[in-house]
Amino acid sequence: MPEPRPYYSDKGLSAAFYDLITAQDASLAGDVELYASLAPAGGSVLELGTGTGRVAFALAEKGLSVLGLDIAPSMLAQAQTKHALRGPDLAARIRFRRGDMTALQLDESFDLVICPFFGLAHLPAGAAWRNVFTGVAGALKPGGKAAFHLPRAESLAGPAPPRERAVLQVSVDDAGRRLSIFVHERKAKAAIGRFDQVVDYVLTDARGREERRSRERLTYYVADPRPFAEAAGLRLEGAPTPLGGVGEVHVFAKP
CATH class of the missing domain: 2.20.25 (N-terminal domain of TfIIb)
Structure with a gap:
């Protein structure tokens, strides 16, 4: 058999059936509510690793404005297809853009930045994580929060x-x-x-x-995110919140 494809590649099945698979994943239960609780009413959210928009659409339904960023064209294509089928009021609160979370270049700031479902853990915990946290700090409004869902080793x-x-x-x-x-x-x-x-x-x-x-x-890749966040000027907000028995959501704030 040929060499394994990367997850979420254009020709793979993990991307094609992402929504179906995540709908069966009990370890994600409650994540949308957790992220929504971190943003002010009607606030703005940047989602890193937005995928097919599972979290983005759910947050928009709660009245938040969301920019979803992802590097995988196969995932963004599904998000855009779903976006075109939504009503105008909801669709107006959601945007999707292709981009690399290790090289954020945005001309706007947000009340909340989230990286759900182990998105950061796809990257080696070194320079890539430093770049992500630096970019996140720059994208947050003063007093804004950032939440990263990471697996437990x-x-x-x-x-x-x-x-x-x-x-x-x-x-x-x-x-x-x-x-x-x-x-x-x-x-x-x-x-x-x-x-x-x-x-x-x-x-x-x-x-x-x-x-x-x-x-x-x-x-x-599993590591303690605190040193990377602190180096970027972000402050830890309490103990990580357990989610689904296999991961934790780490929350940081920008002073």
Whole structure:
């Protein structure tokens, strides 16, 4: 089989079925409410790693104005498609833009910056994290807050399940097609905070025959975000908030 694709690549299945998969993920329960509680009523939000707009649309429904930034064209295309189908009042509160969170160049500031669902953990915890926090500090209004959802190392370091056992199976459509997800490989380098996983996404028809398969690599980097935030001039706001049993939301404020 060819080398694994990166997660969320144009030709992979993780991006194509992102909304379906995240809808089954109990570890994300309550994240939208948490982020909304950090912004003033009618405030402005910058979402880093917006993906298909799952959080952005939900925040806009709560009256917030959201700019969603993502580097993956396949994810942004889905967000834009959904945006075109929304009513004018809601659509007016949401914008999407392609961009790199390690090189923020924005001509506006925000009440809240968020990076949900382990978005920062996709990047090595070094210069990339320093650049992200520097950019976030520059994008925040005085008194504004920033929230980063990061995984806990112990939730990533466990042994991989048997390769033949699906970790998720979900119906795709009324024709009986199903998507199954299998963990092919899992490696942990806890000493440097790097956790690699290779996952097989398998799409089958109603009779169980394979239609398409995509092997994809997902890498997470785990580190304490506080030194990076403090170096950028941000202040920690209390203890991290546990979310879903596998991660925590770290909140910082700009003086």
